[in-house]
Amino acid sequence: MSESHDGEHVHPESGEELSLYARRAQAIEALLVEKGVCSTGEVDRMMNMVESRSPSDGAKVVAHAWSDPEFKARLLADPRSALTEIGYSLPDTTPHLAVVENTEQVHHMVVCTLCSCYPRALLGRPPDWYKSFAYRSRAVVDPRGVMREFGLELADSVEVQVLDSTADLRYLVLPRRPTGTENLSEAELAKLVSRDCMIGVTDPHVPEGVAAS
Amino acid sequence: MPKPHDMGGEPNDEPIDQSDHQKMDWEMRADALHQVLGQKGIRRTDEMRRAMESLDPDLYRSLSYYERWTAALELLMVEKGFLTSDEIDRKVTQLNQGAN
Numbered sequence: 001m002s003e004s005h006d007g008e009h010v011h012p013e014s015g016e017e018l019s020l021y022a023r024r025a026q027a028i029e030a031l032l033v034e035k036g037v038c039s040t041g042e043v044d045r046m047m048n049m050v051e052s053r054s055p056s057d058g059a060k061v062v063a064h065a066w067s068d069p070e071f072k073a074r075l076l077a078d079p080r081s082a083l084t085e086i087g088y089s090l091p092d093t094t095p096h097l098a099v100v101e102n103t104e105q106v107h108h109m110v111v112c113t114l115c116s117c118y119p120r121a122l123l124g125r126p127p128d129w130y131k132s133f134a135y136r137s138r139a140v141v142d143p144r145g146v147m148r149e150f151g152l153e154l155a156d157s158v159e160v161q162v163l164d165s166t167a168d169l170r171y172l173v174l175p176r177r178p179t180g181t182e183n184l185s186e187a188e189l190a191k192l193v194s195r196d197c198m199i200g201v202t203d204p205h206v207p208e209g210v211a212a213s
Numbered sequence: 214m215p216k217p218h219d220m221g222g223e224p225n226d227e228p229i230d231q232s233d234h235q236k237m238d239w240e241m242r243a244d245a246l247h248q249v250l251g252q253k254g255i256r257r258t259d260e261m262r263r264a265m266e267s268l269d270p271d272l273y274r275s276l277s278y279y280e281r282w283t284a285a286l287e288l289l290m291v292e293k294g295f296l297t298s299d300e301i302d303r304k305v306t307q308l309n310q311g312a313n
Contacts (some may be wrong), residue, residue, distance in 0.1 A: 021280040022239040027304035028286060029246050031296050036230025038249050046252075047245035093252050102276070115262055116246045131278050139223035147231050164221065167258035186311065 007150065015044035045134065046190070050125065058122040058172060062189035063196065066177040075099050076174070083122075090121050095167065101174045102200070106159045109147065109200035110171045111139035117165035119172045123195055140164065150202040173200040180211030217270035218262075240279040246284060256289060264288040 024069065032038050065072035075082040079097045080090055081139055090097065097119055100108040113136045118126040129135050140144055143160045147153075154160065165173045174196040181189060192204040236244075246272035264285035265273070277282060290296040 001252045011273055019293050020235070021276070021283045023305050023308055024301060025239050025243040025246075025279070025283040025285060028283070029242060030289070030308070031300060031304055032246070032250075035295065036296060037255065038246070038253065042249045043242060043245045046248045050245055050248065060287060061215075091252065093254075095258065113223070113312050114218050115265065116256070125236075127231075128278075129229050129231050132230060133220060134225050134227040137223040138227075138229070140221045146229060150231075162222070167262055171222065190293050 001168045018087065019100070026039075031131075034188050040122040050120075053122075055123045055193075055198065057124075058191070058195070059190040059193035060186075061086065061088070061122060062174055065174055066181075066189055067186045072101075072174070076101055079172070088122070092119050096158045097171045097172060098163075098169060099172045099174050100161075100163065102176045102203075103197045104158070104176070107154055107200065108161050108163055108171070108173050109139065109143050110163050110165060110173060112137060113137075113140060115165075117170055118168060119170040121170055123198060124208040127195065148200055150196055152202040173197055175200075175204050176205045176210060178204050181206065184210070216266050217268070217273040218266045220281055243279050243286075249288065250286075255293070255295070256286070260289055261285050264292075 029043060033040055061075070064198065065075050070083070071082060074085070076099050079099045083090060083097075089205075093116070102108055105151065112130070116126050116131040118130060120126070141163050143162050144154060165171060175193065177189070178192060181192070185194075188210075190209070192206055194202070194205065196202045197204050243292070246254060261282070265281055267288070268276075268284055270305070272284070273281065274307075287298070287301060291298055291301075294295065
């Protein structure tokens with residue numbers, strides 16, 4: 001912000017605030033287009049691309065890893081090249097991605113305490129709660145309390161590792177495959193994998209009647 | 214004193230609000246514009262972070278997510294010489310007039 005705007009708009013009403021920044025965002029885009037820095041078409045196409053990404057992409061990756069142990073090993077060792085195998089080629093500008101596996105002993109949960117870094121290439125835009133001050137503050141000091149709010153009560157014997165994302169490194173949690181799902185197809189498995197369990201705030205939920213008894 | 218963005222471990226007893234707001238058109242465009250500039254190498258995430266982290270602490274806490282992005286992008290575009298604040302002010306006025 002320029003000096004002239006900082007002073008005037010530190011504590012505005014939220015309604016005015018929104019239109020003020022919405023307008024400034026529009027003005028910035030319009031000027032960058034006028035100057036030939038980027039085009040409206042590029043922004044339109046990017047918007048469609050961003051919209052097309054969703055947690056179902058991540059869920060397919062997880063289901064494939066559950067079904068194919070060799071793929072899982074490659075995914076954990078070198079996510080970028082393993083993803084290429086199944087048709088997800090990450091652009092060069094995508095930050096480094098690490099895939100971390102939840103086990104009986106260790107449960108991972110991902111946060112970005114400083115902002116909102118997130119594996120957008122596989123999960124789409126982060127949910128609002130991921131960007132909330134409450135989550136960013138609490139995740140690193142009370143991960144079990146946070147998980148409880150998402151419906152997950154971890155046994156005390158399970159070690160919790162909270163991973164703080166950065167501008168250059170993002171994390172995808174590979175959740176534990178639920179028991180009783182041995183006979184499910186990859187497509188059926190993918191349906192069990194929610195966005196939140198790939199962030200690690202909860203575990204996959206198996207609806208009644210889906211798992212073999 | 215930690216800067217305002219450095220909130221990991223800060224005392225906070227608010228429950229996590231798990232509802233998601235419907236993104237407004239300008240927010241989706243702002244998001245996409247960031248990615249486009251990123252692909253062109255004009256805007257790097259670490260630069261954006263630094264710009265955002267340099268916002269006045271009260272402003273940082275009062276702005277919504279994409280408002281913070283917009284404030285930071287303006288700072289960065291001015292700093293890099295792509296735009297001037299006066300130019301943006303004038304364009305805002307022009308857009309406001311066009312809307313009326």
